[in-house]
Structures are given as structure tokens and as C-alpha cells.
Amino acid sequence: DVKVTQSSRYLVKRTGEKVFLECVQDMDHENMFWYRQDPGLGLRLIYFSYDVKMKEKGDIPEGYSVSREKKERFSLILESASTNQTSMYLCASRTPGGATQTYEQYFGPGTRLTVT
Amino acid sequence: RKEVEQDPGPFNVPEGATVAFNCTYSNSASQSFFWYRQDCRKEPKLLMSVYSSGNEDGRFTAQLNRASQYISLLIRDSKLSDSATYLCVVNNNFNKFYFGSGTKLNVKP
Numbered sequence: 769d770v771k772v773t774q775s776s777r778y779l780v781k782r783t784g785e786k787v788f789l790e791c792v793q794d795m796d797h798e799n800m801f802w803y804r805q806d807p808g809l810g811l812r813l814i815y816f817s818y819d820v821k822m823k824e825k826g827d828i829p830e831g832y833s834v835s836r837e838k839k840e841r842f843s844l845i846l847e848s849a850s851t852n853q854t855s856m857y858l859c860a861s862r863t864p865g866g867a868t869q870t871y872e873q874y875f876g877p878g879t880r881l882t883v884t
Numbered sequence: 885r886k887e888v889e890q891d892p893g894p895f896n897v898p899e900g901a902t903v904a905f906n907c908t909y910s911n912s913a914s915q916s917f918f919w920y921r922q923d924c925r926k927e928p929k930l931l932m933s934v935y936s937s938g939n940e941d942g943r944f945t946a947q948l949n950r951a952s953q954y955i956s957l958l959i960r961d962s963k964l965s966d967s968a969t970y971l972c973v974v975n976n977n978f979n980k981f982y983f984g985s986g987t988k989l990n991v992k993p
Contacts, residue, residue, distance in 0.1 A: 799979055810888075810971075811928070811983040818979060858927055862979070870916040871975055875927040 771795070772876035774859055780882045787846040789879050791859030799862040800842040801873065802826075802834060804855040811858065817842055849883045856880050885910055888974050890984035898992055901962050905987045907972030908954045916975035917948055919957045921968045922986065928971055931957075962991045 775790035793800065799818050803811040803826075813826030817836040831853060835843040842861075846853055857879045865871040890907045897903045909917075917934035932939065934946040934955050945958040959966055972984040 801979070801981075803983075808985060810985040813981070816979050824979070865978065870918075870933050871978055871981075872918070872930055872933065873973075873981060874930065878927050880925075 772859060772861055772874055774857075774876040774879050776879050777877060778880050778882075780884065781846075781849050782884055783850060785846075785849050785883075787849050787881065787883075789844040789846075789857055789859075789881070791842045791844070791876055792840050793842075793859075793861040793874075793876075794840065795861060795863075795874075796839065797861040797863065798839070799871075800836070801860040801862070802832075802842065802844045803858045803860065804828070804853075805858055805878075806855050814844065846881075849881075851883050854881060854883045886984075887911060887976075887982035888972055888984040890972050890987045892985060892987060894988040894990050896990045896992060897962055899962055899964060901991075902958065902960050903962055903989065904956055904958045905970055905972075905989075906954050906956050907984050907987075908952075909972075909974045909982070910953070911974070911976055912950075912953060914953075914974045914976050917946075917955050918973040918975070919944075919946060919955075920971040920973055920983075922971055923968050928983075931970070959989075962989075964991050964993060967991045 801816040802814040815834040859876040860873040919931040920928040921931045922928040938947045943960045969986040
């Protein structure tokens with residue numbers, strides 16, 4: 769079974785703080801993702817990474833950055849946390865896919881971040 | 885226009901009922917389709933991929949209609965444990981996944 773873990777389940781930070789969210793997967797997947805989930809808006813892609821040190825912006829990258837120094841670890845950084853970044857943050861990794869397989873994503877348990 | 889649209893529900897059904905959800909997608913070039921299940925305050929978990937010919941996994945049947953750009957999920961003999969939010973997910977290329985907002989199902993005793 770794919771295992772994706774996230775460093776914290778719940779986090780409370782103050783406005784202006786720098787926040788690090790860590791994600792680790794154990795399946796040697798090349799592709800990893802950070803989403804946020806808000807009521808009524810579904811999951812929205814912040815950033816993804818397709819290899820070590822490689823990253824691409826998703827649909828809502830503003831206010832966030834990412835780091836992928838090792839294949840198994842993908843970090844999301846909030847440079848200066850704001851109240852509108854209060855959300856559930858979900859990390860995922862993706863199967864390699866191929867001719868007979870679809871690309872399937874597996875999610876970590878999520879980090880519920882509150883910025884006050 | 886949203887990439888993926890779902891009826892948010894809730895669908896309230898008795899145990900043993902059959903229930904169906906639909907989901908529409910806007911990009912005709914979409915390649916892969918999935919249903920995920922999400923319990924309250926938990927992460928989404930893959931329920932099943934949806935294949936062009938339709939596929940079944942126990943009490944769950946998924947169908948894809950490319951001409952009308954919708955996918956469906958049918959749950960037979962509903963159990964209390966099926967109560968959850970069901971997310972429709974569409975993949976447009978290898979790293980672009982679009983999620984519906986989810987359909988909430990409540991199965992009542």
C-alpha cells in the first residue's frame with residue numbers, strides 16, 4: 769500500500785509567520801502534489817513536483833513556495849502566513865501510470881492549518 | 885465554468901437502497917477518470933478508476949460517457965458505512981487533476 773505521511777495533523781500559526789508543511793511518501797513516486805481544500809471549492813492545486821528539485825505552479829501558487837530536495841519528501845512553505853491561508857492542506861503522490869495504467873493519486877492525512 | 889461539476893447533495897437514502905451520482909466534465913480531451921471517497925475531516929481515498937467500458941467493484945459500478953462528458957457511480961445495497969462524500973476526479977494530462985466539490989451521501993438505518 770502507498771503510504772503518504774504529513775508532519776502535522778493540526779497547526780495553529782500567527783499572521784506573518786513562516787510555515788513549513790512536510791510530506792513524505794514511501795513508494796518512490798516521482799510526482800508529488802500540494803492541494804488545499806476549502807468548503808464549496810473542492811481541492812485546488814497549489815504546486816506539484818515531477819522530480820527532485822523540479823516544480824511547477826498549480827492553479828493557486830500565490831503566497832506559497834515548495835521544496836523537493838529528496839525524492840520522497842515534498843515541502844510546502846507559506847512565506848508569510850495570512851488568515852486567508854487557513855485551510856486543509858493535502859499532499860499527494862502519483863503512480864507512474866503507463867500504457868495500461870491510469871495515473872492514480874494517493875493522499876496524506878492532511879494538515880488543518882489555522883492562521884490567527 | 886468549472887472543470888468538473890457535481891450535485892453537492894446530500895443524498896439521504898435508507899440502508900439497502902441503490903443510489904447513483906453523476907458528474908460532468910468540461911474538457912473533451914480528458915484522459916482518466918476516478919471516484920474518490922472522503923470521510924468527514926479525512927483525506928480522499930481512491931474508490932475506483934473509471935474505464936471506458938465501465939467497471940464494477942463489488943457493490944460499486946462506474947460508467948463513463950465520453951459523448952455526453954459525464955461519469956457516474958452506482959452504489960447497490962447501500963450500507964451505513966457508505967456514508968461519505970464522493971469526489972469525481974478528472975485527469976487532463978499527467979499532472980493535471982480536477983476535483984469536483986463532492987456529493988454527500990447519508991445512508992440511514
